[in-house]
Amino acid sequence: MEPIEIVGYAAAVLSTISFVPQAVKTIRTKDTKSISLVMYSLFTTAVLCWLIYGVATHDAPVALANAFTLLFAGIILICKIKYK
Amino acid sequence: MEPIEIVGYAAAVLSTISFVPQAVKTIRTKDTKSISLVMYSLFTTAVLCWLIYGVATHDAPVALANAFTLLFAGIILICKIKYK
Numbered sequence: 001m002e003p004i005e006i007v008g009y010a011a012a013v014l015s016t017i018s019f020v021p022q023a024v025k026t027i028r029t030k031d032t033k034s035i036s037l038v039m040y041s042l043f044t045t046a047v048l049c050w051l052i053y054g055v056a057t058h059d060a061p062v063a064l065a066n067a068f069t070l071l072f073a074g075i076i077l078i079c080k081i082k083y084k
Numbered sequence: 085m086e087p088i089e090i091v092g093y094a095a096a097v098l099s100t101i102s103f104v105p106q107a108v109k110t111i112r113t114k115d116t117k118s119i120s121l122v123m124y125s126l127f128t129t130a131v132l133c134w135l136i137y138g139v140a141t142h143d144a145p146v147a148l149a150n151a152f153t154l155l156f157a158g159i160i161l162i163c164k165i166k167y168k
Contacts, residue, residue, distance in 0.1 A: 004136075004137060004140045004141065007133050007140070008134075008137040008141075010130075011130050011131075011133035011134040011137055014126050014129055014130035014133060015127060015130035015131070015134070017126060018122075018123050018126035019127075020123075021120045021122035021123045021126070022120040022123035025118070025120045025123075026118065026120075031117060031118040032118050033115060033117065033118050034110065034115040034116050034117050034118045034119050035118050036109045036110075038102075038105035038106075039102050039103060039104075039105045039106035039109075040102075042101060042102035042105070043099060043102035043103075045098055046094075046095050046098035046099035046102055047095075047099070049094050049098060050095040050099070052088075052091050053088060053091050053092045053095055056088045056091070057088065
């Protein structure tokens with residue numbers, strides 16, 4: 001594997017797992033005061049677009065990474081709406 | 085332009101601009117309590133990897149989108165560290 005491919009895979013894995021600690025923190029504390037509703041509304045829509053794009057272009061890494069990100073970002077968005 | 089390309093561009097634009105309202109909110113309120121430090125540490129590293137990947141593979145949309153995202157995510161991370 002080329003070194004730049006490793007950087008690409010690291011980027012994909014890191015950007016997907018980065019939302020896990022936020023989702024865990026938000027579920028645990030129910031505190032969403034400093035989280036932006038507009039950010040998570042836009043971001044969840046963006047991730048859904050990436051997922052559709054990944055599926056339609058048969059790009060498995062893009063589809064897979066964004067399926068997981070959609071789950072975590074969606075949880076944060078639901079918490080933000082619920083515990084507003 | 086194919087409809088799926090429009091979805092791809094929408095995804096790129098939305099995921100980049102989604103961090104703007106969070107950065108604005110954080111700068112204004114100085115409140116970072118419910119924001120996860122681990123998330124923004126991982127996510128900023130991820131975006132830096134995407135930027136390096138985009139530049140190295142001469143993928144202008146990936147490089148450009150992630151240069152802007154790095155700026156906004158970096159601001160949120162700095163605020164989180166500063167106003168901890």
